[in-house]
Amino acid sequence: MRFNHFHLDELAQLVQGELVGQSDLVLKGLSSLEQAQPHHIAFVIGDKYLKEALNSKAGALIISAELQSQLPNHKNFIIVPNPYLAFAILTHSFEIKVTVRGIERTAQISPSAIIADDAYIGHYVVIGEDCVVGNNTIIQSHVKIDDGVELGKDCFIDSHVTLTGQAKIGDRVRIHANTVIGGEGFGFASYQGKWNRIAQLGSVRIGNDVRIGSNCSVDRGALDDTILENGVIIDNLVQIAHNVHVGENTAMAAKCGIAGSTTIGKNCIFAGGVGVVGHIKIADKVTVTGMSMVSKSISEAGSYSSGTGQFETNQWKRTVVRLRQLADVPLTKLVKKIDHMQAQIESIESTLKSRK
Structure with a gap:
């Protein structure tokens, strides 16, 4: 099987990023932060991945400028405005393509x-x-x-x-x-x-x-x-x-x-x-x-959106029963009940105001 490999400066040029570190570092593939080895390049797309980045063995990281100072144990970077987009572009370089014609x-x-x-x-x-x-x-x-x-x-x-x-x-x-x-x-x-x-x-x-x-x-x-x-x-x-x-x-x-x-x-x-x-x-x-x-x-x-959100099974069954009961009640009857409740609320509010 054929494998592609690139120097870090070549990858930086492909994504129009700023190179920091060893320009001739040889990288043989992309990887996740968790699985990366020294011959891999990985990407970091936000603060929530900083812990994984700090522990990563990746040889180089694709990051935004504001994250570089928070990764003191790494030395090799490609700095870009959008690391995920840069990652997407680089996948094409490492992809094994059909070359026969x-x-x-x-x-x-x-x-x-x-x-x-x-x-x-x-x-x-x-x-x-x-x-x-x-x-x-x-x-x-x-x-x-x-x-x-x-x-x-x-x-x-x-x-x-x-x-x-x-x-x-x-x-x-x-x-x-x-x-x-x-x-x-x-x-x-x-x-x-x-x-x-x-x-x-x-x-x-x-x-x-x-x-x-x-x-x-x-x-x-x-x-x-x-x-x-x-x-x-x-x-x-x-x-x-x-x-x-x-x-x-x-x-x-x-x-x-x-x-x-x-x-x-x-x-x-x-x-x-x-x-x-x-x-x-x-x-x-x-x-x-x-x-x-x-x-x-x-x-x-x-x-x-449409549909009903997730319930625990017994709660779902009770909900279905209530929905069926609700469906059996004529709409006019429901409206009359709501109007009656509204009138009662207004009467109580009026009574409370008069007592003040």
């Missing part, structure tokens, strides 16, 4: 497909008619690319991915194992007790710098296209139904499910397990907390 002999490629000379096509890949694979794109083994699919440059398509429905995929897109892009949307018309399949005639359009995790489904549109705009990031096990439109730089954590024809704005964050009903619109800069159900449109930015 060309087409493996077991791949099956239609003569009408256009494959860039510096692309890599792995073993048992199948590429259909009129497909396009852009410069420096990596396609791992057992990927299936159906007719008319187009891939931009610098993409990474992991093993056992299926790209179909004449999907159009931009530059620097990463799609991880077992994901299906452009599969048939869930469209049926009910008539006389039977479901009648609606052929899905749209496609999928994915912008630049999009990341899609493993075991996801992004369905093609029924008529119009399903769209993921630039910078969208999607975790594993996410379902995006037909005709959904996801705005730029929106992020979805694992097990989110987005029903059809929903429009989601830019810079939104959906935590794990969020469900969204179909045919609604969600504004820009909306955060939805974990396991929430979005049942209607959201027109203003902000944080939204």
Whole structure:
């Protein structure tokens, strides 16, 4: 296995940070503060990690300027305004990348497909008619690319991915194992007790710098296209139904499910397990907390939640009983009780005032 190593001054240049200490110190990887060894570099993102930093064996630390004086037992630093961002940048330097290029002999490629000379096509890949694979794109083994699919440059398509429905995929897109892009949307018309399949005639359009995790489904549109705009990031096990439109730089954590024809704005964050009903619109800069159900449109930015908070089991059971009892009481009766209580309170307050 190949390992990358760098001098400390090289890493400082990559993140445009200030170097303090031994410029030619050789570092062979990134590590957590707890697990770091002298050949590792680690990062510190706040005061709450100072204890771990003081005890860390890391050869160098990525820190902010205000923390340096609080770590007297360390001598080698890269000082930056945002240590976490610097860490993110350096992960690309230590990442083991696919360097081989060309087409493996077991791949099956239609003569009408256009494959860039510096692309890599792995073993048992199948590429259909009129497909396009852009410069420096990596396609791992057992990927299936159906007719008319187009891939931009610098993409990474992991093993056992299926790209179909004449999907159009931009530059620097990463799609991880077992994901299906452009599969048939869930469209049926009910008539006389039977479901009648609606052929899905749209496609999928994915912008630049999009990341899609493993075991996801992004369905093609029924008529119009399903769209993921630039910078969208999607975790594993996410379902995006037909005709959904996801705005730029929106992020979805694992097990989110987005029903059809929903429009989601830019810079939104959906935590794990969020469900969204179909045919609604969600504004820009909306955060939805974990396991929430979005049942209607959201027109203003902000944080939204639904569901019931965690209880101890017996308390939860008692709460459910009370909720059921409350549901059995007509609303008009509740309103009358509240009005009666309000009148009693006002009467008592009036009596107390008169006695003064």
